[in-house]
Amino acid sequence: MKQPSAEWPRSVSIHPSAIVAPEAQLGENVQIGPWCSVGPDVVLGKNVRLHSSVVIDGITVLGDGVEIYPFVTVGMAPQDLKYRGEPTRCEIGERTVLRENVTIHRGTAQGDGITRVGAHCLVMANAHVAHDCVIGDGVIIVNNVVMGGHVEIGDGARIMGAAALHQFVRIGRGALVGGVCGVESDVIPYGSVLGNRARLVGLHWIWLRRQGVEAPEIQAMRRAFRILYPRQGGDGAVLESRLAEVKRDFADIPRVQEIVAFMEAPSRRGLVRAIRPSAVTSETEGA
Template identity: 80%
Template sequence: MTTQPPPSLHPTAIVDPLAQIGPGCVIGPWCLIGPDVVLHEGVKLHSHVVLDGQTTLASGVEVYPFVTIGMAPQDLKYRNEPTRCEIGERTVIREHVTIHRGTAQGHGLTRVGAHCLIMCNAHVAHDCEIGDGVIIVNNVVMGGHVEIGDGARIMGAAALHQFVRIGRGALVGGVCGVEADVIPYGSVLGNRARLVGLHWIWLKRQGVPAEEVQAMRRAFRHLYPRRSDGRYVLEDRLAEVRRDFADHPRVMEIVAFMEAPSRRGLVRGAHLSSGAVETEGA
């Protein structure tokens, strides 16, 4: 096992003596680190990074210039309660990203998972929960309490309404306003998000067996028929899919997500041509 060297602090960095700085950390020029910050081993702050509040960066996190993490939330109800912010291991946070700590009215925690990539100018609001392996592209903004499942892809300049849930492996298209929940593995596009299919390319890259992908395709087309004759309500379609696809865990994951309590409801499906459900993304 390789022993990490002691932390390296640039002379211009301002680090509170109460902050906990792990071995192998590199803190670049003009960084500002508050007293309740914890950096695990191998964290790298390039320059001009501000870390405040009860903020923890796990091992191997890399933060680029002009990022702020753990600052007070943009919530008028916030009264300086001791809430937290956590960043998972090996996550990369690019220039000008802002990530705010939680609120007492929410979970008290804003969390970004491991192995994520958050690109320039994105904003992660208070009490957001972002899973592992998520990619958030430039200029994405989100309100408070947003939940994003593992492996989701949020394309550039998308806007996520507060309390929205984005399911595991979902794709949100660029410049897309998301006002309701996106099912796991769903793909949404449009100025106001509409469900246009499943995120097939992500499923392929994850090595999902072909028979499982075909089952998901059939279940999706039953849940979101291209032409509705008005005879089936969604609850009936869910019951039929639950009965007919009980042996397919990813289909059951979609059903469980759709049946879970929601503050925002579900993004509606568009009426599609046969080609439109083959949407692929990053």
């Protein structure tokens, strides 16, 4: 398709070498570069830009202002042997940027039938977002991150380079996953995990400060964290007792209650274990 369909806005720009199905829905000012391929069930919002050699397939919706760099594929069939061609979906939120070689697969009938990446996200080169993953708004996923199916990542989380997320893992809002980190269990909201096998080392203090969280609330979160994850030789109460204590004593701190609710929610993978406090440096405590 070298000429825009009569139903597309006149502001649409399509390179002569691109292949765009006439049934695709294109918004105003869409730019489709050389050697791109856009399938018939694709919806591109306003100001979407596909640089070159981008493949958008399946029932896929790109929000306004999405920008996609070369050799990215979005909405292709999932890497799941149970998939039998069911009409599942993929959605990318507005103003999200996908860098080179990113792959994002559509959902499966065994999941919720949709893979979703939120708005204002940055997914860097060579990252893979598997089927049925749900990624919140403002998430940054750094180069070479891979994830299994059904992973959930909360708003504002940061996943550093070459991290690997096991299927069904939940990453809480504002959490930090360190580079080259294998995450086999859930990471609490605002948690910071490091290591070859992820271990919780504290809360993501830098992110909290950048979000404008005031010092009294940060101090309350610090106290709550120390109750939930006591120092070696400290309180030996079972987790349920510690959760009850934090829920009672920090009832007026919404972010602490968010952490408690996350820890009490059903989980397929359990919670990431904390590293021994003696191994946590003062620099990590303040990070």
